[in-house]
Amino acid sequence: MWWRRHNTHSDRQGRGRGQGSGEGRGRGNGRGHGKGRCHCRRNGNRGHTLKSCRCLEPVTIRRIDACIPCASRLRELGIIEGGAVMVLKHSDPLLILAQDSRIAIDLRTAAGIEIDPGADD
Amino acid sequence: MPIQIPPPANGSTNKGADTELRVAVVGNPNAGKTTLFNALTGLRQKVGNYPGVTVDRKEGAFTFGKTAFRLIDLPGAYSLTATSDDERIVRDMLLGLLGDESPGDIVLAVVDAANLDRELFIVTQILDLEIPTVVALTMNDLATGQGRRVDPKHLQQHLGIPVVEVVAPHNKGITDLKQALLDVAGQPAAAPPWSIGDKVLGAVDTLADELQKHHPGAANTRRQLAVQLLLYPDLEHPLMSLPGIADLATKLRGGLEGEGVEWRQAEAQGRYKWISEAAGGARDAARDYRPNLSDRVDQVLTHPVWGLVVFIAVMAVVFQSIFTWAGPLMDGIDSFFGWLGGLIEGAMPAGPLRGLIVDGVLAGVGGVLIFLPQILLLFLFIAILEDVGYMARAAFLMNRHMRRAGLHGRSFIPMLSGFACSIPGIMAARTIPDRRDKLVTMLVVPLISCSARLPVYALMIAAFIPALPIFGGFKHFTLQGVVLLTAYMISIAAAITMAFVFRKTLFRGETKPFLLELPSYKRPDWRTVLNAMWERGKLFVTQAGTIILAINIILWFLLTFPVDKAVTTEFSGQRTIAQANLSGTELTDRLAEIDSQESSALLRASFAGRLGRVIEPAIEPLGFDWRIGVGIIGSLAAREVFISTLAVIYGIGEEEDTPLVQKIQAEFGPLTGISIIIFFILSCQCLATVAVMRREAGGIKWALFLYGYMTILAYIASLVFYQAAIRIWPELI
Numbered sequence: 001m002w003w004r005r006h007n008t009h010s011d012r013q014g015r016g017r018g019q020g021s022g023e024g025r026g027r028g029n030g031r032g033h034g035k036g037r038c039h040c041r042r043n044g045n046r047g048h049t050l051k052s053c054r055c056l057e058p059v060t061i062r063r064i065d066a067c068i069p070c071a072s073r074l075r076e077l078g079i080i081e082g083g084a085v086m087v088l089k090h091s092d093p094l095l096i097l098a099q100d101s102r103i104a105i106d107l108r109t110a111a112g113i114e115i116d117p118g119a120d121d
Numbered sequence: 122m123p124i125q126i127p128p129p130a131n132g133s134t135n136k137g138a139d140t141e142l143r144v145a146v147v148g149n150p151n152a153g154k155t156t157l158f159n160a161l162t163g164l165r166q167k168v169g170n171y172p173g174v175t176v177d178r179k180e181g182a183f184t185f186g187k188t189a190f191r192l193i194d195l196p197g198a199y200s201l202t203a204t205s206d207d208e209r210i211v212r213d214m215l216l217g218l219l220g221d222e223s224p225g226d227i228v229l230a231v232v233d234a235a236n237l238d239r240e241l242f243i244v245t246q247i248l249d250l251e252i253p254t255v256v257a258l259t260m261n262d263l264a265t266g267q268g269r270r271v272d273p274k275h276l277q278q279h280l281g282i283p284v285v286e287v288v289a290p291h292n293k294g295i296t297d298l299k300q301a302l303l304d305v306a307g308q309p310a311a312a313p314p315w316s317i318g319d320k321v322l323g324a325v326d327t328l329a330d331e332l333q334k335h336h337p338g339a340a341n342t343r344r345q346l347a348v349q350l351l352l353y354p355d356l357e358h359p360l361m362s363l364p365g366i367a368d369l370a371t372k373l374r375g376g377l378e379g380e381g382v383e384w385r386q387a388e389a390q391g392r393y394k395w396i397s398e399a400a401g402g403a404r405d406a407a408r409d410y411r412p413n414l415s416d417r418v419d420q421v422l423t424h425p426v427w428g429l430v431v432f433i434a435v436m437a438v439v440f441q442s443i444f445t446w447a448g449p450l451m452d453g454i455d456s457f458f459g460w461l462g463g464l465i466e467g468a469m470p471a472g473p474l475r476g477l478i479v480d481g482v483l484a485g486v487g488g489v490l491i492f493l494p495q496i497l498l499l500f501l502f503i504a505i506l507e508d509v510g511y512m513a514r515a516a517f518l519m520n521r522h523m524r525r526a527g528l529h530g531r532s533f534i535p536m537l538s539g540f541a542c543s544i545p546g547i548m549a550a551r552t553i554p555d556r557r558d559k560l561v562t563m564l565v566v567p568l569i570s571c572s573a574r575l576p577v578y579a580l581m582i583a584a585f586i587p588a589l590p591i592f593g594g595f596k597h598f599t600l601q602g603v604v605l606l607t608a609y610m611i612s613i614a615a616a617i618t619m620a621f622v623f624r625k626t627l628f629r630g631e632t633k634p635f636l637l638e639l640p641s642y643k644r645p646d647w648r649t650v651l652n653a654m655w656e657r658g659k660l661f662v663t664q665a666g667t668i669i670l671a672i673n674i675i676l677w678f679l680l681t682f683p684v685d686k687a688v689t690t691e692f693s694g695q696r697t698i699a700q701a702n703l704s705g706t707e708l709t710d711r712l713a714e715i716d717s718q719e720s721s722a723l724l725r726a727s728f729a730g731r732l733g734r735v736i737e738p739a740i741e742p743l744g745f746d747w748r749i750g751v752g753i754i755g756s757l758a759a760r761e762v763f764i765s766t767l768a769v770i771y772g773i774g775e776e777e778d779t780p781l782v783q784k785i786q787a788e789f790g791p792l793t794g795i796s797i798i799i800f801f802i803l804s805c806q807c808l809a810t811v812a813v814m815r816r817e818a819g820g821i822k823w824a825l826f827l828y829g830y831m832t833i834l835a836y837i838a839s840l841v842f843y844q845a846a847i848r849i850w851p852e853l854i
Contacts, residue, residue, distance in 0.1 A: 058410070066385060070634040072353050075389035076200040077638075078239045083393070086410055089423065092521045093635050097410060099238040099393075100269070102419075104517050106635035 050087060050094065051110040058086045065112035077103060079113070141189045142306050145214060145224065147247065148231030149240050150197030151510070151640035153259035153289060155179075156649045157231055158194040160289040161299070166652075176210050177656075185299040188306075193225065199239075201246045201345065202353045205554050209357075212349075215250060216342055218359055227302055228254045234264040234271040234286075235641055241396045242389075248280070251309040251341050255301045256284040257294075263641060267413045271400075279399035281311045290646045312341065315395035317348070320380060321387040324373040325351055331369050332360070352388055415510070415641045422514045423639075432518050435511070436537055442498045443541040450494035458487030476681055477674070485673030488759060488809070489666040492544050497658045499538055499545040503552065504653040508645040512552070513637055520635055526617045527624030528565075529558035530635075536562070536616065539569030543810045544665070547817050548657065557628045563818060564827055565620045567805050570612040573760035577801045578608050580764055584782045585791035604798075612802050615834070661813070668812035676758045678728070680766075685726035692719040720769050729754050743800065743839040744793035744847075756806040763806070792853050796843045804835035 053059050061081050064071050078099030079085055089095035093104040148154045159166075162181025179194040195214060196207035203209040213219040215228070228247050232240040247254055258273055277284040283301040287294035317325065329340070329347035346360060350370050361367050377384045421427050462479045469475040506512045512531070520530030528536075531553045538546035546566040553559040570578075582601050589600040624632075692715055699711045724730050733750035740750050748770045755766035764781070771784045785794070805811060805828045815824035847854055 056410070068634065069355070069631070070204075070636050071385065072202065072355075072389075073199070073204055073636060075386060076202065076242055077636075078242070078389075078393060080389045080393055081383070081386050082390070088416070089419075091423065091425065093517065093637070095419075095423065095517075095639070099236070101236045101239050102415070102639040104513075104520075104635065104637045104639060106520075109634045109636070 048115050049111050050085070050096065050105075050113040050115055051107055053087055053115055055087050055090055058084045059115040060084055061113060062116045063114040065114070068109050068112040070109060071112075074105075074109070074113070077101065079103070085115075139187060139189075140306075141191060142227060142302070143223070143225040144190055144192045144227045144229050144302060146192055146194045146229045146231060147211060147215070147243065148197060149199055149233065149236070149243065151638065152197065152231045152233040152236075152240060154194060154197065154231045155653075156646045157229075157257055157259065157287060157289040158192060159646075159648050159652055160287075160292055160295055161190075162192055176206050183299070185303055188303055190299075190302060192229075198243060200243055202349050202356055204356065206556060207554070213359070215247065215252070216346060224250070224252055226253065227306055228252050229298075229302065230254055230256045232256050232258055234258050234261040235267065235269065237264075237269075237271055237276075237400050238393070238396050241400060242392055244280070245313050245315060245392050245396065246345065248282070248310045249312045249341055249345055251312060251339075253305045253308050254282050254310045255298070255305050256280065256282060257298055258284055258286045259289065260641075260643070261286050262288060263643065268411070276399065280313065290644075290648070313395055313399070315391045317387045317391045318382070320377060320382045321352075321384050324377055324384075327373060328366070328369060331365060332363070335363055348388060352384055413641070415639075418642055419514065419639070422511070423517055425518075428514070428518050432515055435506070435515070436533070439499070439502045439534070440537055440540065442502060443495045443538060443545065447494035447498050447541070451491050454487065454491050454494070458483055458490075473681075477677070480681070481674040481677035482670070484677065485670035488673050489662060489669045492542060492809070493658055493662070495542050496545045496548065496661050497654055499541075499549060500657040501650065501654045503534065503549060504650040505645050507552070508643075508650055510640045510642045513639045516637060517639065520637075524632065524635075526620045527628075527632075528562060528620050529553050529555065530637075532558065532562040532620075535566050536569055539566040539571060539616075542571050542573070543567040543569070543807065544661070544813045547810065547813050548661065550817065555633050557630070558633075560818060560823065561620050561623045561628055563814060564623060564823070564830075565616040567807070567810050567814075567827065567831060568612055568616040568619060568803065570609050570802060571760075571807075573807065574608075574801050576761045576764050577756075578605055578798055580782065580785070581794040581798050584786050585794035608798055608802055611799075615803060619830075619834075664816050665809070665813045668815070669809045672808045672812065673758055676729075676755065679732070680724065680727055680729045680755060682727060685723060688719065688722045688726060692722070717769075721771065724751065724766075724769050742844060743836065744789070744796040744843040746789070748788075749793075749797065753800075753806065756801075757808045759809070760801065760806050763801070790854050792843055792846045792850065795846070796839045799842050800835045800839045802835070803831060803838050805831035 048059075050059070050061075061079060061083055063081060064074060064079070068074070074080075078101065079096075083098070085096050085098045087094060087096050088102065093106045094110045095102060095104050096110075097103075146154055146158055158179065158181060161183050163183070166179060166181040176196055181192045181194065183190050183192070193214075195211045198208040198211040200208070201212045201215065203212040210219070214222060215224045217224050230244045230247055232244060244254075244256065256276070258271060258276070261271055261273075264270055273284040273286045283305055285294055285298045285301050287298055289295070316322075325344060325347045328351050329343045332343050332347060332350075349356065350358060350360060350366060351373060354370065354374065361370075374384060422431055462483050465479050465483070466475065469478070503512070506515070515533065516530035518530070519533045523530050523532050532550070534552070535546040535549040538549050543566050546569070547563045550559050550562045550566065553562055582604050586601045586604050591600060591603060695715050696712060699708060699715065703711055729751050730747075732754055733747040736750045737745075737747040740746075740753075745753075748767070751770060752763045752766040756763035767785065768781050771781065771788065808828075811824045811828050814827050815821050818824060
């Protein structure tokens with residue numbers, strides 16, 4: 001049953017991750033990313049993103065910007081932190097491969113998906 | 122709608138004779154649900170609407186052994202955390218939030234083997250609800266061709282529920298599937314052992330306990346609701362308005378963030394971790410990528426140049442079909458009703474009853490059915506393109522261009538259809554997932570110059586624009602052609618401009634991110650395609666058609682009554698004189714002339730004629746008089762009726778020497794003619810379009826808005842043009 005008490009990836013992430021991320025800044029103040037002000041990093045150097053990575057090279061997703069309106073839907077489609085995706089075509093919209101599915105996403109959304117280029121799980 | 126906490130999930134325990142079981146058919150878009158639904162139910166289907174939304178509700182039935190199964194084909198959904206009207210229906214049905222409608226006795230989850238991992242996401246959510254469930258595994262033949270065959274027995278072992286491989290287009294596996302549905306009835310599914318994490322679980326349980334205070338429902342359903350309310354704060358959810366829930370959820374999220382827990386990822390990470398084991402190991406799709414046939418075809422079809430070339434070719438075929446190929450069928454329907462009208466006129470004595478039957482009812486029914494060829498052809502092509510998988514590619518190609526105008530990539534086909542007729546164009550907007558994009562598209566499609574406007578343009582251009590060659594002596598390219606082209610360009614520009622304006626005003630807000638799955642290409646299932654075409658046509662006739670018929674009857678009444686006895690007496694006297702003094706062709710010509718003059722006089726005395734005189738002061742600044750006003754009123758039935766109404770008003774009969782062009786040249790000037798063109802470009806002179814808008818937009822409000830804004834737009838444009846033109850070129854008045 002899913003409500004059984006197991007340690008999971010997300011639990012382990014909570015114990016040490018979030019350095020420099022929007023969630024990290026939000027830590028301790030009780031404010032979330034629901035409705036209201038967004039504390040994510042929107043400006044400045046966010047490192048590699050899906051928008052800028054090379055075609056046909058598998059990459060691992062490091063972080064999905066919480067300010068992307070469709071962030072939860074991306075995860076439901078299998079584009080999740082720690083998961084592998086691949087850009088199939090650099091176009092507008094971008095065409096990516098995730099969980100055997102070909103999915104087109106707009107460039108703004110792609111720019112909000114940070115990746116670890118060439119890193120393994 | 123009142124908020125309800127769902128009752129406990131139920132399952133019928135009676136598998137015996139004479140049982141009826143209700144089955145909800147669920148699955149991702151493009152998984153093959155409709156094809157399977159059609160294979161199970163055959164023609165025993167009916168289509169309606171869910172209350173309050175323009176989402177099709179499709180029900181069907183079949184009998185297996187002594188058990189009757191009633192199927193509900195739910196819209197495609199990626200997840201129970203709904204982001205569209207379609208998905209909200211699925212969520213509300215399965216979680217028991219859809220009024221009196223229960224989740225059903227059994228869920229039939231349709232899963233595409235070629236996209237197994239992603240398709241299992243919603244299946245795990247359904248299993249959490251512990252409703253008896255069967256998985257129908259589709260497209261395993263496609264997956265096999267790609268080297269990714271799914272073993273149904275392995276999947277069945279992990280999911281703990283029956284998994285039946287089906288090939289619906291060939292009716293393979295259907296009997297086994299029916300047996301599995303019968304076997305599973307009354308046996309709740311076991312929720313899969315995926316984990317959301319201890320800390321998130323604690324927060325979910327706290328929220329679920331709070332939900333219980335409002336209504337003691339099934340624990341599993343409450344937990345599912347608690348997950349949605351806690352982890353997806355931006356989604357519209359009917360339970361968020363329950364007292365204390367929103368605040369508690371915010372507080373719990375804050376607590377999780379305070380402990381550094383990535384709560385947003387919790388559900389997806391937990392489910393996919395379990396799914397990757399159930400789906401046959403940790404095979405990494407991205408790292409094991411090999412281009413398949415669909416990828417190779419997409420090299421061309423999504424290419425920025427070649428893809429566009431193919432797209433234009435496909436659209437040309439669609440356009441040609443609804444503009445030209447539908448023509449003979451439409452002419453056939455027109456001829457049939459003309460013949461039938463003549464038959465009835467010959468069989469019945471002249472009078473109001475004959476007028477009502479021929480000019481009211483028959484003309485109205487004919488006026489509805491004449492749209493059918495275009496609607497059926499358009500939806501045949503849409504269904505084929507959708508089933509094959511090309512529609513997603515079209516949206517992919519066009520999205521960038523359409524977005525500049527504030528429209529969706531899928532808006533292209535409705536707008537293209539508008540060149541033939543607005544009605545199928547508005548209906549085609551159903552394929553647009555976002556409601557705002559859909560409404561904007563439906564509101565601007567009628568601005569596209571449809572084929573019914575062409576006779577009006579043609580008449581005014583013939584009367585007032587000289588056929589001067591544009592390029593030297595090349596007589597085939599004239600000023601008349603340029604003016605006609607300009608009329609079409611104005612209509613396109615108006616549509617794009619109004620789409621932009623609507624996006625900035627009435628439908629403002631950040632543009633939804635573009636997120637679209639490109640399904641694998643496959644052969645179309647003709648049963649599904651023809652069924653979709655048929656259902657769309659049937660819906661038009663039964664729902665919009667009744668309103669169009671009523672409007673036609675009302676307009677007939679306004680154009681016919683009251684009958685001025687003094688007019689009929691006067692012209693009756695003229696007939697008597699003519700019959701006494703003339704003979705042969707002279708008598709025939711004179712009688713035809715008297716008929717035309719009498720029709721004109723009767724029209725002037727009718728309610729429509731009086732209305733035309735009432736509105737004359739308002740339309741005079743546009744260069745129109747009461748006769749053009751009557752023509753505008755008549756054209757509410759159909760734009761081309763403007764021509765026939767003018768012919769009647771000016772007493773133009775079949776034998777009349779002066780054609781209509783010369784008559785209107787004598788009656789008003791070129792500036793009025795151009796003002797008429799501008800008015801017809803921008804106005805919604807077609808109540809049939811308004812009737813369809815009412816149905817497709819889900820209410821009278823947007824239908825009235827459509828008519829209102831277009832009338833105002835047309836009025837202002839004609840006014841500005843005419844008032845400026847009479848000052849610049851007073852000699853052309």
